[in-house]
Amino acid sequence: MRLVDWLDKGASLGADAPCLTMDGRSLSYAEVQALTHRVARGLNTSGILPGQHVAILSGNDPIAFACVFAISRAAAVWCPINPRNEAAENAYVLDNFDCSALIFHSKFADLVDELRSQLPKLTLLVCVDAEQPFAPSLDKWLNGIDxxxxxxxxxxxxxxxxxxxxxxGHPKGVMLTNRNLEAMTALTLMGYPFEGRPVYLAMAPLTHAAGVLAFPIMAHGGEVVIMPHPDIGEFLTLASRHHATHSFLPPTLIYMLLDHPALPATDLSAMQCFWYGAAPISPARLEEAIGKLGPVMAQLFGQTEAPMMISMMAPKDHLNPDGSVARHRLSSAGKPGPLVRVAIVGEDGGELPQGERGEIVVRGSLVMDGYYKNAEATTEATLNGWHRTGDIGYVDADNFLFIVDRAKDMIITGGFNVYSAEVEAALLAHPAVQDGAVFGLPDDKWGERVCAVVQLRAGQKADPQDIIASVKAAIGSVKAPKELEIWADLPRSKVGKVLKREIRALRLANNL
Known part of the structure; x- marks a missing residue:
């Protein structure tokens, strides 16, 4: 299956069915197909050959997302450009990834105009929605195209x-093949519930998980409802209006959803599978989500190099046989997928026995072909045929994978290994805490001391020492933060992850 085959598969199940919907307007599968044929032919006519790289720079937009399938139909390679990146980073990606064409939305026209003189490899610029002085609109560019x-x-x-x-450092280009994406899509279809014709509500960026999770939806001829901007209130409105069956949000946005005043009155009865991932989730808040949203929560664990489905925890895995919440499993990342192999290795690269903690490695058709033009980084990420994830974890007796930390985030204090993710989970169990970050700072006595910065839930107040005491009660004094600050907000990445490194750098600077 090529990437475009997921669109064509959906069309074969009903060409007139809605495919991409935004702001109340739907494009049918037939309409999206027709557009992709024209755009693919337009790329060919403009000299973009099979194998060349075509970038898309856009927020969530149905026409821009349709162009993803057109790139595949033209046998070119899709390079998703994150619109939230800094200009210099996007310039680096476009140049280093050897992009020959750029399809962009008018919201980013000024950025493209600023960068284009630095990017001589770009031979084609097309604006999705409006003509620019330096680039035709998509409609004008397609004028006369068969x-x-x-x-x-x-x-x-x-x-x-x-x-x-x-x-x-600079982003590395991850070479994902059709085989990788087929394995990811197959794992998704095997591991999670899909009943009837699904409706997928996409609020997260289509340049990331929200985009590739559309492929299994299309395999069932489903509808992708696209939100142009993140808005939890609008998310709830659209989920009810469109009877959404599937969605994905990172934990930070799930926490906001759980606290939203409109949630209790929102009809989410059609929801089958509410994916969460991209960052650790608080077990306490996950249990809250199961109570408020129903038994639909579904975890996925992967990374760009092995997309989405290294391990999976279906809704049923969150429950015990009697229907009660399986609290002992809520901190798990699920079971390794049936099409991948997962192992835990020690510092010497040898596989560790069940229950022991070490680096998580993975192999199978899900794993990338390597980093583009970076053999050294590819070698560093490979160990005896396994892909190194950089995550520390273990597998329990029931074959559930537990991720305890990123290898580089482990804190060694007084000779003890403290996993920041475990401390963060304890912090988020406090009723006043919305989000947080745990990290180590240099300490003359302990080598490193455990430190934390938290953001409180709206309307809540808390004393830092009370929060620390709650962590001590939960996981012990060695792992509890020695110091804790409360910030009004936390710095986050383009996809909503808390930027622990940035927080640590700020705290470190304040200590000097």
Whole structure:
């Protein structure tokens, strides 16, 4: 299956069914197909050959997302550009990833105009929605383009070239093949509930998880309802109006959803699968979500290099056989998928026995082909044929994977290993805490001391020492923060993750 085959599969199940919907207007599968044929032929006519790289710079937009499938139909490679990145980072990605064409939304026209003189490799610029002085609109560019079916023959299996989302250094280009995306989609379809024709509500960026999770929806001929801007109130309105069956949100937005005053009156009875992932979730708030949203919560764990489905926890896995919440499992990342192998390895690279903590490694068709033009980084991420995730975890007797921390976030204090994710989970169990970050700072006595910064839930007040005491009661004094600050807000990445490194740098600077 090529990436465009998911669209064509959905069309075969009902060409007139709604495919992409936004602001009350739907494009049918037939309409999206027709657009992709024209855009693919337009790329070919403009000299974009199979195997060349085509970038898309846009917020959530149905026409821009349709162009993803057109790129595949043209046998080119999709490079998703995060619109929230800094200009210099996007310029680096466009140049280093050898992009020949850029399809962009008019909201980013000024940015493109600023960057284009630095990007001589770009031979084609097209604006999705409005003509620019330096680029035609999509409609004008397609004027005179034959609408007959067009599909180019691929020169390789490379389908997608996203950048890593690290907080230091330049992004690395992750070479994802059609085989990788097929494995991801197959795992999704195997591991989670899909009854009837699904309706997927996409509030998260289509450049990230929200985009690739549309592929299994299309495999069932489902509808993708796109939100142009993140808004929890509007999310609830649309979920009820469209009888949404599937959605994905990172934990931070789930916490906001649970606290929203409109939630109790919102009809979410059609929901089958509410995915969460991209960052650790508080077990206490996950249990709250199951109580408020129903037994629909579904975890996924992956990374750009092995997208989405290294391990999966279906809604049923959150419950005991008697229907009660399986509290002992809520901090798990689920079971390794049936199409991947997962192992835990020690510092010497040897596999560790069940229950022991070490680095999580994975192999299978889900794993990338490597980093683009970066053999050294590819080698560093590979260990005896396994892909190194950089996460520390263990597998229990029931084959559930538990992630205890990122390897680089582990704190060694007084000779003890403290996993920041475990401390963060204890912090978020406090009723006043909305979100937080735990990190180590240099300490003359302990080597490192455990520190924390938290953000409180709206309208809540709390004393830092009371929060620390609650953590001590839950996991012991060694792991509890030695100091804790309350901030009005926390710095976050483009996809909503708390930027722990930035918080630590600010705290470290204040201590000097």
């Amino acid at each position: 609408g007959a079916p067009f599909t180019a023959a691929p020169v390789s299996d490379l389908a997608m070239l996203p950048g890593t989302g690290g907080t230091t």
